[in-house]
Amino acid sequence: MRIALEPGPGSVPVGSRHPDGADRPDGTDRPGRWAGAARWQRLAEDGTPLAAAQPVPDLAAAVRAIEDDARRGGEAVRWVWRSARTYRRLLRAGADVARCHDVELVEGLLVGAEGRSGEPHGIAAAAARLAGRPPAPDPALEEDDDGAPPALFAAQPADPDSDPLATLVAVHAGQQRRLDAFGPGLRLLAAAESAGALVAEEMTAHGLPWRADVHDRLLTELLGPRPLPGGRPARLAALADEIGVAFGRPVNPDSPAELLRAFARAGHELETTRAWVLRTIDHPAVGPLLAYKELARLHSAHGWSWLRTWVRDGRFRPEYVVGGVVSGRWATRGGGALQIPRAVRAAVRADPGWRLVVADAAQLEPRILAALAGDAGLAHAGNTGDGDLYAALAADLFGGDRARAKLALLSAMYGQTSGGAGVLLARLRRRFPAAVGYVEDAARAGEEGRLVRSHLGRTCPPARPGHEQPAAARARGRFTRNFVVQATAAEWALVLLAELRHALRSTGSLAQLVFFQHDEVLLHCPAEVAGATAAAVQEAADTAGRRLFGASPVRFPMQVRVVGGYDEKQ
Template sequence: MTRFELEQQPRWVLPAVDEFYPALLKAGIRLSRCHDLTLAEGLLLAHEGRHGTHRNPGAAWARLHNQIEPPDKPPPARDAQPALFELDERFFTLDQLAEVYAEQQRRIMATAHPDRMRLLVASESAGALAAAEMSHHGLPWSEDVHRELLSSMLGPKPAPGARPLKLAELADRIIEAFDGRSLNPDSPPSVVKAFARDGIDIPSTRAWVLREIDHPAVEPLLEYKELARMWTAHGWSWLESWVHDGRFRPEYVVGGVVSGRWATRGGAALQLPKALRTAVRALPGWSLVVADAAQLEPRVLAALSADQRLAEFSADVDLYAGLAKDTFDGDRAKAKIAMLSAMYGGTSGGAGPLLALLRKRFPKAVGHVEQAAQAGELGRMVRSRLGRTSPLPSERWRTLMERTEGSEEDMRKSRQAARDWGRFTRNFVVQASAADWALVLLVVLRRRLADLAPKAEIVFYQHDEFMVHCPTETAPLVTAELAASATEATHLVFGSTEVQFPLETSTVDTYADAK
């Protein structure tokens, strides 16, 4: 198989990459290309307005023959050891796999932009290969640094069932601030009741709510919440569960978010607190090359809308600074608020007049997202640049929209529901298209790095951020390949656009130094 892969470089058709590829990697076999039938089916079903339909190849074959669809399998168990090419017992023959593949190719060609959908399916499948490889390689992690950080923040490792020393001390301070009345700082209802007893009504214990309160318990509560998150999400138990032999191996879920962004199945790899980034450390003689796309979503909007005026500001790394100088009297904060309001639909806090000014100056860009918002308010689907499709609103939403009479409160709820869904579709076209671009960059980078010697490993990917672990002498070449990958991804996704997508890249020993 290895010889065939190297000599022929075929596009393998796999029922599901996450089920089959980890075993191949353990056997030392790397695939360059594939077609993931499950991921492709999910993209095509969504494109056809059938979100939530079973995506597995067995279900796809059953639909072709009007048979009962088998449900989707649960995700592979962690550290599972699947046999190579062992077909799901609910799936029957290789001929049926081939039949599903052929039908998917027909459906791709039937879309309005088959070239874009083909690129999306190929990228999603190659992204699944990259995800499995990132889990296989693992993120280089210093367990000693992690333990030292926990000790400095929380105190010594506590006994099972006990709070760390620092949290216990903060809990005592919180109770003291409430005149010694017993409460559980880990329980929001308990904290809300404690404030109520002191004559302060709060809707929740969210940090921004607490900061508005003048009470001696606020300071220790905020500190307690921050440290408790570290303890529960990335404490000693997390370290023992997820880091082995100096590597953190998260389980990525490709396209785990409806916009196309990835998620993780345990490990919280995409929510690493800044304090913990110091534990991500390159091996001796190696470096981390970390790159992130500067202000990706505004650039994506410029490319989607073909707004030439907005495209002119994309040459600068700080797009907002140029926008501020041109339109907002040099006030960068106003420029950012206006752009975010356009993409997310916000009008509060003085955003309305700023958005109006942006609309006047860049009508094509603002008009593009406003058309998406209008489609959402009418209950229609919208699509990313490559064809990833937003879900349809719920039946409850449609029931609200069908109201033609009722109380003023009922009609207000209907209007609000329409606006809320419009805000979702407004942002979907931008965020999902940004996910398209980032995914294509990832798979292009994977292909380019495959030819490097010694090998450079992609070890982390998050929305618009990429991390490569490589020998230090290879870092300049990796940096150049990242820039070239961004250029190639831009051409593949947006064609001959004049919008530029610069990467901010740094070569560091620890992830914390990249920020």
């Protein structure tokens, strides 16, 4: 059964915060009541209403009751809501759910699949689309967390369709019909994307354990003592001085233009000041400049000001944007969560008595390609030896040179041909014609202006006009070539997350999903369940492989570490 849920304007969680206003140390809020005009309506699987809409006086308690009943063997429920903002509010009120249908995320998938990429996919636009009205640009659907109503409903009080619950129910039913027009893949993707939204909200609520004291110590070791706000750390100032001395006059190392002029005066005409270019020239400023660049980046991107902004009560809580990237990868808003540099990963530490389970999919993208293309040879290469696909490939085809094997494979998936990649690619093509042919077909589709789709049906947005020039067409080909692999890898990871979450919930595990980055998951769990948690991750990976590719021989091994700190090898 499904239940469409609309918290409605003005409903706010009451008493859900700790008395002092802070989150509880375990990252959860105290269960609270949810006052306001919440309503819900029971639906059949196809979205048809089974009963009249009902007001729900205490939403969080009501949701908890239904979920508890399902856990005890009652009917399973899939909650239908407008967006994960509803779930964020439920979580704060102390209610979590097993399954949902996220209307705005599904609308995004459908809009793309129907060849209308770029059209808005908020509920207002979805309702307009359903009614055959021109898709009005989405009003700012941003709604603050404490429940200010979105402008959408406030703006149309007289419209009978402005009943938010009725709109939700109608759009959801329409989505069920539209999903029928596509294969089962898109349905699976819709469910996985929705589950991903649950995971994302829960990960933000749990937070990634982050030791501010360790981070501060690392920064101090590398940069010198913490400077006054806005100030430049001692180590950076010293390096800037060294650079000035090397050039014979002060140069701002943060200004590429100044650096180019300074190098030109010294007889080095450079195109850019990228680090790999600087490494090729012989000048006394290069050493300190490279050191400066590395440390300046650490300071500005993940330094003390980042720490103060993003870490509270021992947790880093990035906001994940599910499906925020065209390929379906997640993005994050603020905090640079997907670019945590290795240099500060030691600050990610499990609580006392707890462990981190760090799991990443080994060589995910080539394995995805093998499965997508049905390339038995490449699948076999991934299953030989100790599971190192690149090493197997190297032994088989590249005289044991793992680096060249990796370059060849990545070139096939990214469209690179420089650096000798073209020759390696030719060798790869002869050995794995299905896999290489698959990405080359995708590249050709892009060059010819056609659309490509992921395995489950996420559709790449069409090229913008002006891509008729050869250079642009080739760029488009590289994009579509990569899209089919990256987007399918992203949906595999999404299904893994959904399966893992399901497994943890159904066993009552205390393990928490706390971080996700493309092909890597971090869990935080009591030490005594770390082994079981690690096993659950591999099981979820296997299940994800079967869900996407059925009986494919391709395996998806996870490299799992059970550690105290994110930087530890094991």
